[in-house]
Amino acid sequence: xxxxxxxxxxxxxxxxxxxxxxxxxxxxxxxxxxxxxxxxxxxxxxxxxxxxxxxxxxxxxxxxxxxxxxxxxxxxxxxxxxxxxxxxxxxxxxxxxxxxxxxxxxxxxxxxxxxxxxxxxxxxxxxxxxxxxxxxxxxxxxxxxxxxxxxxxxxxxxxxxxxxxxxxxxxxxxxxxxxxxxxxxxxxxxxxxxxxxxxxxxxxxxxxxxxxxxxxxxxxxxxxxxxxxxxxxxxxxxxxxxxxxxxxxxxxxxxxxxxxxxxxxxxxxx
Amino acid sequence: xxxxxxxxxxxxxxxxxxxxxxxxxxxxxxxxxxxxxxxxxxxxxxxxxxxxxxxxxxxxxxxxxxxxxxxxxxxxxxxxxxxxxxxxxxxxxxxxxxxxxxxxxxxxxxxxxxxxxxxxxxxxxxxxxxxxxxxxxxxxxxxxxxxxxxxxxxxxxxxxxxxxxxxxxxxxxxxxxxxxxxxxxxxxxxxxxxxxxxxxxxxxxxxxxxxxxxxxxxxxxxxxxxxxxxxxxxxxxxxxxxxxxxxxxxxxxxxxxxxxxxxxxxxxxxxxxxxxxxxxxxxxxxxxxxxxxxxxxxxxxxxxxxxxxxxxxxxxxxxxxxxxxxxxxxxxxxxxxxxxxxxxxxxxxxxxxxxxxxxxxxxxxxxxxxxxxxxxxxxxxxxxxxxxxxxxxxxxxxxxxxxxxxxxxxxxxxxxxxxxxxxxxxxxxxxxxxxxxxxxxxxxxxxxxx
Numbered sequence: 050x051x052x053x054x055x056x057x058x059x060x061x062x063x064x065x066x067x068x069x070x071x072x073x074x075x076x077x078x079x080x081x082x083x084x085x086x087x088x089x090x091x092x093x094x095x096x097x098x099x100x101x102x103x104x105x106x107x108x109x110x111x112x113x114x115x116x117x118x119x120x121x122x123x124x125x126x127x128x129x130x131x132x133x134x135x136x137x138x139x140x141x142x143x144x145x146x147x148x149x150x151x152x153x154x155x156x157x158x159x160x161x162x163x164x165x166x167x168x169x170x171x172x173x174x175x176x177x178x179x180x181x182x183x184x185x186x187x188x189x190x191x192x193x194x195x196x197x198x199x200x201x202x203x204x205x206x207x208x209x210x211x212x213x214x215x216x217x218x219x220x221x222x223x224x225x226x227x228x229x230x231x232x233x234x235x236x237x238x239x240x241x242x243x244x245x246x247x248x249x250x251x252x253x254x255x256x257x258x259x260x261x262x263x264x265x266x267x268x269x270x271x272x273x274x275x276x277x278x279x280x281x282x283x284x285x286x287x288x289x290x291x292x293x294x295x296x297x298x299x300x301x302x303x304x305x306x307x308x309x310x311x312x313x314x315x316x317x318x319x
Numbered sequence: 320x321x322x323x324x325x326x327x328x329x330x331x332x333x334x335x336x337x338x339x340x341x342x343x344x345x346x347x348x349x350x351x352x353x354x355x356x357x358x359x360x361x362x363x364x365x366x367x368x369x370x371x372x373x374x375x376x377x378x379x380x381x382x383x384x385x386x387x388x389x390x391x392x393x394x395x396x397x398x399x400x401x402x403x404x405x406x407x408x409x410x411x412x413x414x415x416x417x418x419x420x421x422x423x424x425x426x427x428x429x430x431x432x433x434x435x436x437x438x439x440x441x442x443x444x445x446x447x448x449x450x451x452x453x454x455x456x457x458x459x460x461x462x463x464x465x466x467x468x469x470x471x472x473x474x475x476x477x478x479x480x481x482x483x484x485x486x487x488x489x490x491x492x493x494x495x496x497x498x499x500x501x502x503x504x505x506x507x508x509x510x511x512x513x514x515x516x517x518x519x520x521x522x523x524x525x526x527x528x529x530x531x532x533x534x535x536x537x538x539x540x541x542x543x544x545x546x547x548x549x550x551x552x553x554x555x556x557x558x559x560x561x562x563x564x565x566x567x568x569x570x571x572x573x574x575x576x577x578x579x580x581x582x583x584x585x586x587x588x589x590x591x592x593x594x595x596x597x598x599x600x601x602x603x604x605x606x607x608x609x610x611x612x613x614x615x616x617x618x619x620x621x622x623x624x625x626x627x628x629x630x631x632x633x634x635x636x637x638x639x640x641x642x643x644x645x646x647x648x649x650x651x652x653x654x655x656x657x658x659x660x661x662x663x664x665x666x667x668x669x670x671x672x673x674x675x676x677x678x679x680x681x682x683x684x685x686x687x688x689x690x691x692x693x694x695x696x697x698x699x700x701x702x703x704x705x706x707x708x709x710x711x712x713x714x715x716x717x718x719x720x721x722x723x724x725x726x727x728x729x730x731x732x733x734x735x736x737x738x739x740x741x742x743x744x745x746x747x748x749x750x751x752x753x754x755x756x757x758x759x760x761x762x763x764x765x766x767x768x769x
Contacts, residue, residue: 171559
């Protein structure tokens with residue numbers, strides 16, 4: 050058994066899962082969503098084994114280059130989705146969310162991403178690597194669900210205004226978005242900012258240096274802080290909240306992806 | 320004064336400042352920071368000077384950005400204080416005796432008659448609430464008993480913990496920025512440097528670079544010894560991610576380099592017409608060596624690790640890495656210079672010999688060796704512990720605010736001809752559905768008990 054084979058198997062399982070979820074969307078039969086969910090679950094299981102193998106093969110945490118980190122983000126996203134689906138039954142978000150996961154997996158498998166495990170540069174040799182990256186990416190996975198449910202909110206809300214009813218009520222989508230951010234925000238704060246500062250202190254000698262990656266994670270954090278304040282203190286709900294959640298996720302995406310390709314800084318690993 | 324206070328305690332100001340700080344932060348990531356003025360002018364033309372004047376070129380350290388942060392901190396302080404006092408009062412000295420209508424306006428409520436007397440009803444309710452970890456406060460008035468049951472009161476203060484945490488972090492940042500000391504120390508093995516600010520000395524005993532099998536760097540390790548009053552106090556091997564801490568100073572393995580000024584070179588000398596002729600000379604930069612069997616001295620005048628001729632036609636080193644090592648040598652016959660040449664280790668055929676006198680000799684820079692230098696960053700960061708305390712507050716606060724929702728159940732029991740009228744309502748700061756179901760269970764068990 051080898052890691053890239055398992056990765057491929059996982060990829061296929063996620064695609065099948067998305068296929069059944071979309072079938073469910075069109076045929077409106079609940080059991081199709083169940084099949085989709087089961088494939089996602091099996092995919093997560095195989096993916097977990099793939100990550101374990103990667104860790105054993107490389108001897109370090111499975112998120113030290115773009116390929117590994119994309120794969121891990123896809124894993125966190127499926128995990129987050131399964132948790133949220135289990136708790137709030139948001140099946141209709143499944144097909145769209147799986148598209149994000151498939152996009153991540155496709156990006157990871159693209160030839161642009163070198164796949165071979167390289168030995169760790171000195172700065173990454175720390176157990177903070179495990180804590181900082183895994184917690185941050187898990188937090189971002191929950192932001193991604195909030196992103197999808199917020200977009201769905203905007204779509205269903207405008208449909209309802211025209212008088213057509215759809216599967217998930219806008220109120221539910223709004224509340225699930227909030228719940229996802231209520232999970233993602235503390236995780237992102239802990240993993241991205243707090244663990245990031247602790248590690249920066251040990252590795253670079255300063256807890257904060259306004260490096261673009263640092264600044265952008267702070268910007269992401271500000272957007273979600275804005276989401277929480279406008280919602281809890283000023284009573285924003287629905288459309289306006291959804292827009293802030295969407296912008297917040299886009300900021301998170303830029304922090305994760307854009308900063309490395311567009312801006313130059315210390316944090317040049319992934 | 321009052322209106323100023325209101326202004327600073329408004330959430331609108333907080334949101335406005337948050338947006339402004341976010342936009343400023345974004346701007347700072349789009350414009351490269353802390354470069355020379357020339358670079359900005361070359362890049363942005365006229366605007367380069369403007370950016371420099373507006374301190375956008377060092378945005379995060381600019382007075383206006385720091386002022387914004389301070390204003391934000393002030394806003395948080397006022398917001399927290401104005402909200403904290405009433406909350407504390409509510410937590411410590413709650414109003415227990417309440418009007419019936421204060422319950423009837425609640426979303427979660429119930430009203431029913433129980434066939435037992437007030438004392439029994441009260442006992443049953445108390446037991447049920449206590450078994451669910453509620454803390455009770457009671458007041459009796461005539462034929463009425465008021466019960467206030469609450470749990471997870473700390474949840475109300477989650478937000479305040481978060482805000483106090485952020486304030487402590489900002490304070491830590493300001494203390495670090497204002498009182499922090501930071502300098503780079505360049506050591507060769509055996510060298511002792513006096514860290515004057517710290518009041519002790521530091522010696523590098525050993526420096527080594529470890530490599531992976533594929534030749535990429537695995538780690539740099541420096542063995543450091545702290546020397547205080549001429550006595551060694553402690554030794555530690557530091558590496559990246561594992562600094563040495565002593566008396567508030569932290570020493571990081573920051574970088575490495577070579578002491579090129581003191582390079583040893585190995586030069587092979589041949590004669591074009593005599594293939595059997597080969598002399599190997601080892602010497603240091605600046606030294607002279609005689610060529611065995613010949614009446615000639617060779618001296619190495621310069622060594623450059625990364626040879627380049629720049630725009631101004633000057634010979635210089637592009638970097639401190641040995642990417643294109645070159646040595647400048649001179650050959651002397653008695654007191655007369657007979658030749659000089661740059662020789663390149665990577666391009667042995669490229670040597671351009673400038674001869675004053677006919678010579679048959681050719682030179683190769685075969686090898687070079689310089690002591691490795693360890694670059695250690697010494698830092699004293701008086702704010703950092705504030706930051707860790709702030710982070711702890713922040714995380715505890717977030718956990719409390721999101722996952723420790725305060726629940727309150729307010730009950731009025733009224734004796735009415737041997738029976739008891741129960742009016743009860745519940746308030747939750749979050750997850751109201753969960754309280755609803757707990758509330759219903761409490762009421763059901765109260766109804767059933769005799």
